[in-house]
């Protein structure tokens with residue numbers, strides 16, 4: 447038998463036998479697992495369609511509710527084409543995130559890698575992830591927040607709010623997106639708001655984003671295909687900017703691009719994916735969080751009032767010391783604001799669940815999680831769990847205060863929360879994930895929200911111009927863009 451005949455006839459049979467053996471071994475092995483209860487649904491599709499059905503963002507949705515009441519907080523399913531363990535259990539979620547790289551590993555669907563790039567931080571694991579993370583953390587460090595970003599955040603807030611006319615209807619979600627996009631574009635590539643190149647990039651980015659959150663169908667005309675085209679236009683743009691820098695020998699520009707060109711050994715392809723993924727990570731999540739805060743505050747006038755009083759005090763002190771721009775000490779005074787931010791993130795759940803896979807067989811609370819299975823820690827389910835958060839569906843920023851002064855629904859009367867349940871609340875609060883992949887931009891996100899709220903509540907009052915509410919698709923979005931009617935409020939201590 448010639449080599450060719452051998453390859454054509456014998457090798458495939460050997461491979462087929464190996465495959466059958468592997469599948470049988472796997473199946474017999476599975477039989478001995480004590481899997482959590484659940485339903486594997488239809489072949490291949492599993493229960494994906496039910497899982498992804500849109501629902502109100504302040505709930506866990508009917509699908510999840512039914513599954514938890516039928517099977518408990520840990521159940522098995524078949525999602526995104528893979529056998530999956532879904533966890534609404536606070537303890538298991540923490541266990542999964544803390545054991546990243548040892549028992550579990552980040553595992554986003556392949557389509558995410560296709561669109562964000564194979565070097566995107568969301569899909570990288572191991573040493574390469576660590577290297578990219580160090581760069582991002584360095585760039586988003588507390589020191590940079592104090593020295594650079596606070597001023598930039600305030601400047602970009604004012605740029606957006608100054609265009610709001612009295613008695614006009616504003617699309618709050620778009621305005622928040624404008625703010626976070628301009629901020630990130632400046633911080634990452636020194637792009638100035640309003641310039642034609644920034645606006646062109648923004649346009650491409652909108653198409654790109656629609657594809658990131660759409661079904662990954664790469665056919666002509668689909669949102670996914672258009673997003674892949676926008677991705678390459680955006681990458682060409684970043685590449686041009688990079689080359690201009692190298693040619694002009696000004697790699698030390700004080701932005702992320704300048705920093706990586708000067709301080710890292712990353713390849714061109716790696717830099718492009720890093721820049722794109724930071725733009726994505728830093729823009730969408732923060733803007734939706736700001737829109738959610740605007741939404742929750744209009745539904746809770748006493749929270750709005752308390753927030754405004756806090757910011758009037760800060761503005762008053764600044765006026766007395768003849769300062770105009772916010773500084774770090776002012777930010778540290780925003781205590782109730784931090785409660786509003788935490789409550790917004792808890793109730794709105796911008797990132798609802800994370801994608802992981804088991805690296806080996808893991809046993810938890812008597813259940814087996816087989817090696818290779820997908821694992822979805824659902825952080826939203828923990829934040830909305832009535833056994834962990836009192837009346838979890840209510841917007842109650844006071845729950846985050848040391849001395850609980852009651853919720854807006856009880857109009858200031860004290861609630862039954864104990865110190866123990868408050869500290870357990872903090873422990874179960876994970877809007878930014880946890881473990882070695884904890885959000886690199888969490889401090890920047892909180893700063894953005896606080897500074898935006900500062901100028902918003904000082905200068906405006908608002909109400910819904912049309913009914914709208916946030917839905918989980920599962921990405922969180924206001925279907926009508928959150929239209930609000932804004933009215934100027936008298937700011938007794940204007941700073942500029």
Ligand code: HEM
Pocket residue numbers: 552567568579582586724725727728729731732735796797800801877878879880882883884885886887888890891
């Ligand atoms: C309220 C706003 C935000 C929320 C709720 C949020 C949430 C998250 C979550 C849950 C993760 C973990 C993903 C996982 O473990 O699979 C994450 C990762 C990340 N976030 Fe954020 N994020 C926000 C804002 C930002 C901002 C402003 C930036 C700045 C650029 C940023 C940069 C990142 C990066 C780079 C990662 C990857 C970290 C790593 O893999 O080591 N995020 N974010």
